[in-house]
Amino acid sequence: MSNPYLCPNCKTNRSRFNLIQQVATPVKMDAKNGAIIEQYEENNAGPLHxxxxxxxxxxxxATCGLIEEERMFIKRAQQQ
Incomplete structure (x- = not known):
């Protein structure tokens, strides 16, 4: 379901936005040099991860540059 957006910061932009997809990649890194030692499957990262x-x-x-969760833009549009 689509929802209208309104920027909660500049309060004028209703049409120009950048949608940012976040994809997490679980990894184990070397503490000394930062190299990736192991890359885990999403459900197989182990009990300590x-x-x-x-x-x-x-x-x-795309007007003022504010980056927030989608729900903030939706809620601001619903208040107007």
Whole structure:
């Protein structure tokens, strides 16, 4: 379902946005040099590795540059 957006910062932009897809890649890194030692499958990272729980989509206002979760832009549009 589509929802209208309104930027909560500049409060004028209703039509120009950048949609940012967030894709988490679980990895194990070398603590000394930062090299990736191991790249895990999404459901097989092990008991000491918390899975990513953030939003899959973020929105950037193409007028003022604000980047927030999609729900912030939707809620602002609903208030108007």
């Amino acid at each position: 918390m899975t990513y729980r953030g939003p899959e989509l973020r929105v950037q206002c």
